[in-house]
Amino acid sequence: MSDTLSTIGQMCEEFAVTPRTLRFYESKELLFPRREGSRRLFTRSDRARLKLILQGKRFGFSLEEIRQLLDLYDIGDQQRTQLARTYSVAQERLEAMRAQRDELDAAIADLEAKMADARDILKSRGVSIAA
């Protein structure tokens, strides 16, 4: 049960990040590893949070935004307070994400059209396109 505790090295391997990154996240209060003396021991909760942090980053959220969102995610596990407030924060984020997706869809369609044009031009020049 307590074998879910990981050292920083194990965490780094598991999530493909550097120690610096994990220490940085702790300094920013995104992670809260326990201590065994001076050494960090990452819990199951830390792993769950880190997973979400890395996911959030891919969507272009700042660490600060992610920190706020993490409060929401914690609720499912541990019943924290201020759920209603963080819920509305998440709602705004969700709207932003949807808007971003819509823009992205439009941009993709746009780029596809431009590339079709480019293909025509290349074709008329007798230039073949690599797969």
Next chain:
Amino acid sequence: MSDTLSTIGQMCEEFAVTPRTLRFYESKELLFPRREGSRRLFTRSDRARLKLILQGKRFGFSLEEIRQLLDLYDIGDQQRTQLARTYSVAQERLEAMRAQRDELDAAIADLEAKMADARDILKSRGVSIAA
């Protein structure tokens, strides 16, 4: 016809950016305003490019990546060289954008599920949710 030329101030108002930003983009060769003495005059082409720059930024592309993409967009207008090369660059970008959209879709679904959970918790607590 030439009334499409704008000063830096007009551009700033139109696109909600600062003069510093436009000068910075020019220094990075993203924009190529004409000069009237020392003053910049932004063309129709600059406005089209700026629009794409701001769009690209929202998708998380770096200014350098955007600069490369702009070459492609120019082609439709002005028939530049190296179309085949920029085409493959665009192809990679397109793939990245699709991947990003897929991740974003997944994240949206994820967040929606979490929020549904949160709603249940709030409901069980008798907390009403604002619209």
Next chain:
DNA sequence: GTGACAGTTTACGTTCGCGTCAAGTTAACG
């Protein structure tokens, strides 16, 4: 001419998300 603006260049400052030493500690191995 004299503000008042809108614009210019130069250049240093800032935030974010870490990278990269530097120097020290602690645990285990042989």
Next chain:
DNA sequence: CGTTAACTTGACGCGAACGTAAACTGTCAC
């Protein structure tokens, strides 16, 4: 015992994308 590996805490560095003074020019209204 020495040393090797994994860890620790600073602290400075860096690229991106601008912000922000500072100091100057040019143009218009009055």
